[in-house]
Amino acid sequence: xxxxxxxxxxxxxxAVILFLLFILLQGCNQSKNKNQQDPILKSYQxxxxxxxxxxxxxxxxxxxxxxxxxxxNITLASAYAHKAGVKLQKLVGIVLQIKKSIENxxxxxxxxxxxxxxxxxxxxxxxxxxxKINSFIDVFESIPNIDQKDSVYLKHAxxxxxxxxxxxxxxEYLYKAILEVILFKYTLNDTLIEEINENVLLxxxxxxxxxxxxxxxxxxxxxxxxxxxxxxSIGTDSNYDEELKIAENSLSELSLNPNVLKDQSDxxxxxxxxxFGFGRVIECKE
Amino acid sequence: xQRISYFLFLFVISIIPKRAISQTTSSLxxxxxxxxxxxxxxxxxxxxxxxxxxxxxxVPDGLPCNPAMVPFNKKSNLSAGFLLSNGLANxxxxxxxxxxxxDQNAIDxxxxxxxxxxxxxxxxxxxxxxxxxxxxxxxxxxxxxxxRNEAHPEVDFYAIEESSYTxxxxxxxxxxxxxxxxxxxxxxxxxxxxVQLLSLATQEGKNSLKPNKQSATYIEPGATWFINNSWKPRxxxxxxxxxxxxxxxxxxxxxxxxxxxxxxxxxxxxxQLELSLEWRSLTYQEVNYEKxxxxxxxxxxxxxxxxxxxxxxISGGVFYDIDKLxxxxxxxxxxxxxxxxxxxxxxVYIQLGWKI
Numbered sequence: 001x002x003x004x005x006x007x008x009x010x011x012x013x014x015a016v017i018l019f020l021l022f023i024l025l026q027g028c029n030q031s032k033n034k035n036q037q038d039p040i041l042k043s044y045q046x047x048x049x050x051x052x053x054x055x056x057x058x059x060x061x062x063x064x065x066x067x068x069x070x071x072x073n074i075t076l077a078s079a080y081a082h083k084a085g086v087k088l089q090k091l092v093g094i095v096l097q098i099k100k101s102i103e104n105x106x107x108x109x110x111x112x113x114x115x116x117x118x119x120x121x122x123x124x125x126x127x128x129x130x131x132k133i134n135s136f137i138d139v140f141e142s143i144p145n146i147d148q149k150d151s152v153y154l155k156h157a158x159x160x161x162x163x164x165x166x167x168x169x170x171x172e173y174l175y176k177a178i179l180e181v182i183l184f185k186y187t188l189n190d191t192l193i194e195e196i197n198e199n200v201l202l203x204x205x206x207x208x209x210x211x212x213x214x215x216x217x218x219x220x221x222x223x224x225x226x227x228x229x230x231x232x233s234i235g236t237d238s239n240y241d242e243e244l245k246i247a248e249n250s251l252s253e254l255s256l257n258p259n260v261l262k263d264q265s266d267x268x269x270x271x272x273x274x275x276f277g278f279g280r281v282i283e284c285k286e
Numbered sequence: 287x288q289r290i291s292y293f294l295f296l297f298v299i300s301i302i303p304k305r306a307i308s309q310t311t312s313s314l315x316x317x318x319x320x321x322x323x324x325x326x327x328x329x330x331x332x333x334x335x336x337x338x339x340x341x342x343x344x345v346p347d348g349l350p351c352n353p354a355m356v357p358f359n360k361k362s363n364l365s366a367g368f369l370l371s372n373g374l375a376n377x378x379x380x381x382x383x384x385x386x387x388x389d390q391n392a393i394d395x396x397x398x399x400x401x402x403x404x405x406x407x408x409x410x411x412x413x414x415x416x417x418x419x420x421x422x423x424x425x426x427x428x429x430x431x432x433x434r435n436e437a438h439p440e441v442d443f444y445a446i447e448e449s450s451y452t453x454x455x456x457x458x459x460x461x462x463x464x465x466x467x468x469x470x471x472x473x474x475x476x477x478x479x480x481v482q483l484l485s486l487a488t489q490e491g492k493n494s495l496k497p498n499k500q501s502a503t504y505i506e507p508g509a510t511w512f513i514n515n516s517w518k519p520r521x522x523x524x525x526x527x528x529x530x531x532x533x534x535x536x537x538x539x540x541x542x543x544x545x546x547x548x549x550x551x552x553x554x555x556x557x558q559l560e561l562s563l564e565w566r567s568l569t570y571q572e573v574n575y576e577k578x579x580x581x582x583x584x585x586x587x588x589x590x591x592x593x594x595x596x597x598x599x600i601s602g603g604v605f606y607d608i609d610k611l612x613x614x615x616x617x618x619x620x621x622x623x624x625x626x627x628x629x630x631x632x633x634v635y636i637q638l639g640w641k642i
Contacts, residue, residue, distance in 0.1 A: 044434040048401075075435070082437030089397075089439050089483065171485045175438055178484070236488055 040075050047082050055079045070167050073160055074175075080157035081179055084150040088178065143185045151186050154179060174235030180228045187224060191217035215254060222251045319430050319631050320599030320618040322371065322406045323568045324444045324478065325527075325540050327426050329410070330369055330614045330637040334603035335581030336594025338564035340522040341510065341549025342583055346590045346607050347614065347639060348412055349419045349454055352522050352547075353466030354510040356456035362415040367612075367639035373405035373429075380405060380429040384447045384475050388495045393486045396431065397441055403431045404633060419454040426450070439483035443495075446476040462512040470504040470529075478537045500538070504529035518551040526566070543567050557586030572597070590614075599630075605637070612639045 039062045046055035059076040066072060081088075146154060161168060161176045168176070191213075226247045229240045321333040329348035332339050339351035343358040347367055350356065379392045396403060408426040413419065429445035450473070456466030475497045485491030508524040526543040545566035552559055562581040579596040590605040603616030614637045621630035 041434070044440070047435050047437055074438070078435060078438035087436045089401075089433065089436055171482060171488070171491070174484050174488070175482070237490075 040071060043075055043079065047079055052079055052083045056083070068167075070164060070169070073164055074168075074172055077157040077160040078175075080153045080160065084153035084157065084182075085144060085146055086154065086157075086179065086182060087144075088175075143182055145189065146182060146186050148190070151183065151190075154183050154186070158183065170234060172235070173231040177228050177231035177235055180224055180231065184221065184224050184228060187217070187221055191221070219251065219254050222247055222254065226251065318432070318569075318598065318620065319404050319633055320620045321601055321616075321633065321635070322404060322428050322430060324428055324430075324446050324476070324538070325570070326568055327408065327423065327448060327450065329367065329408075330603060330616050330635055331583075331590065331592055331605055333618065333635060334592035334594055334601050334605075334614075334616050335562065335583060336579040336596040336598075336601055337566065337568060338547065338562040338579035338581030338594060338596070340508070340524055340545060340547035340564055340566070341520050341562045342560055342581070343551075346585070346605055347612060347637060348410060349414065349421050349452060352508040352510060352524050353419075353454040353468040353506070354456045354464040354508045354522065356419055356454050356466055357416055357458060357464060359414050359416055359419070363641050364411075364413050365612075365639055365641040366409070366411045367637055369406065369408040369410075369635060369637045371404065371406040371633050371635045373403055373633075376403045376429070377405055377407065377427070380427065380445045381447070383477055383495055384427070384445055384497050386497055388492045390487075393492070393495075396443075397433060397439075397483055397486065401433045401436075402631060403429065404631065405429045406635070417455060417457075419452075421450075421452040423448065423450045423452075433483065440480065441483055441486075442480045444476065444478040445497075446474055446478075448472055448474040456508075462514065464510045464512075466508045466510075468504075468506040468508065470502075470506070472502045472504070474500050474502070476500070476538055498535055498538075499533075500535065501532035502529060502540070516553055520549045522547040522549065524566075539570050541570055543570065557584055559584050568598070592616075603635070610641045612641070613637065 039058055043055040043059050046052070046058065056076065056079045059072055059079060063069065063072050063076060158176060158179050161172065161179070226244065229244050229247065232238065233240045233244075321328075321336075326337065328337060329345065331345050331347050332351060335342065337351075339345060342351065343355050345351065350359070376396060379395045382388075382392050383396075406426075406428045409424055411422045411424075413421070426448045427446070429443075431441060431443040433439045433441050450470055452468065452470045454466060454468045456464055459465045477495055477497050479494050481491060481494055486495070504527055506524065506526055506528055508522065510520055510522040513519045513521075524545045524547075526545055527540045528542045531540075543566065545564065547562055547564040547566075549560060549562040552561070560583045562579075562583070564579045564581070565577050566579065567577050576597040579594065581594040582592065584591045588606055588608045590607065591603075592605065593602045594600070599618055599620040601616060601618035603614055605614030606612060616635040616637075617632070618635070619630060619632045621632075
């Protein structure tokens with residue numbers, strides 16, 4: 001009797017052990033497939049581990065398989081932005097500052113009235129643009145600086161987002177605008193503003209402005225500004241029609257009448273000398 | 287007894303194919319918390335055991351996981367306990383979001399500086415007898431957030447606040463075979479979203495963090511079969527989350543979850559040891575092997591040492607039960623031992639309680 005009972009218990013134990021083995025085998029079978037981690041999640045991990053090149057390789061490989069995948073393209077753009085040194089977590093506050101700056105209509109109106117009494121009428125649109133650009137100066141210190149090498153990656157990131165066209169989700173326009181703002185600052189720094197070289201004596205007579213380079217730079221900056229306004233208006237559901245109109249008018253003036261800059265040359269030269277130093281557009285003989 | 291074991295075996299075989307879940311869903315997270323889950327309200331002991339507690343006869347700081355174990359509580363008592371994890375700095379901000387107060391300060395505070403945040407806080411009042419157990423939880427708050435891709439951050443965030451009543455009863459239906467029933471009534475407010483950080487600077491993004499509400503009543507049966515042996519082996523099963531919900535949400539799931547456990551209590555000269563191997567889901571997104579959990583519980587006098595291991599990580603804790611007061615501390619980590627993985631979460635929990 002005791003042996004029969006003990007045999008029964010042994011069978012029960014065997015049944016339990018078989019069940020556990022069955023579960024483990026089921027799990028092992030599925031674990032082989034588990035190693036195929038989601039590529040976007042994997043790329044996030046690589047970016048956060050500062051292995052951006054590997055993330056870019058992974059994403060470009062996946063895009064070859066699924067070129068229409070919007071999420072993959074956006075993640076690839078963010079990888080290039082990361083390669084340019086953009087870490088957006090710290091920059092979220094800038095979005096609010098930019099909105100506040102653009103929406104500060106009273107301040108712009110006051111500056112517009114002040115500028116209207118001293119500048120020629122033909123260049124009024126351009127003057128208004130200068131004033132509006134100045135209103136961004138408040139947030140510029142928060143925007144990260146990038147170098148020429150970084151700017152190449154950043155331009156490619158913006159290109160990737162732009163190439164999605166209508167497929168780019170509305171909420172991603174704000175991200176595109178942020179990248180464009182960073183590029184905007186780089187372009188301003190590179191063409192108009194540099195650090196003062198204290199060993200060089202500053203003199204208006206020994207410096208002359210390269211008007212063609214200045215004109216080209218201002219056209220590029222204005223176009224970028226227009227892109228920022230358009231993307232901000234889509235991404236934040238805000239209305240920047242007034243600013244867009246001014247910028248587009250300025251672009252027309254610059255394109256059709258390059259000499260408008262000559263009227264402003266003294267103003268720019270003085271401002272650069274006094275406030276920021278020399279830029280590439282100004283050639284100085286020592 | 288033979289028929290019972292074969293029935294159990296067939297039951298398990300029939301449910302495993304239904305539980306097959308796409309492997310990508312469970313891999314969509316990096317570095318989740320090892321012992322805090324949005325739909326699991328558990329005590330310090332249960333967390334220490336890696337939630338492998340169905341076959342544990344007596345949980346020192348709360349109700350047994352399996353209502354079939356109710357008859358094993360020989361002493362009646364009324365007690366209260368308070369559990370807290372690290373991450374307290376974000377407690378107010380999480381509560382504000384759960385109250386619908388989603389302003390820029392709360393968002394900046396939660397997501398501006400930190401890559402991950404975590405918090406769990408529970409208050410339980412327990413009434414335990416050999417025939418009926420009851421638990422009132424006036425407040426249980428759990429929150430976890432992880433930010434990925436610092437170039438264009440994506441935030442995976444959940445916060446949940448619950449209040450609940452739980453009743454348990456159990457009895458010995460046949461020799462060494464116990465049946466039990468648990469009834470839970472839960473009121474919860476929750477936020478569970480995956481959003482781009484930039485979108486939180488817009489009103490639309492902030493609106494996605496508005497809380498949802500849900501009421502649930504669960505009726506959950508359980509059973510345990512003890513096998514006559516010096517090592518006291520036992521097999522338990524439990525049906526979790528069977529009940530009704532006031533409203534279903536796609537982003538907060540609590541499907542019916544059959545759970546199975548196997549336990550042993552090897553005889554020791556000093557103290558009591560219970561080992562438990564369990565198959566249960568905590569996130570309802572795991573693949574099968576991720577549902578396996580191993581727990582060990584050693585009691586010596588008023589000291590209770592517990593440890594647990596599962597696919598989420600490791601945990602170890604100690605709980606002291608001295609007269610009217612009790613206290614415990616638990617450490618858990620998602621980092622496997624010996625791993626050089628830099629993405630992991632460590633959590634420390636403390637629990638204080640007293641008996642009346």
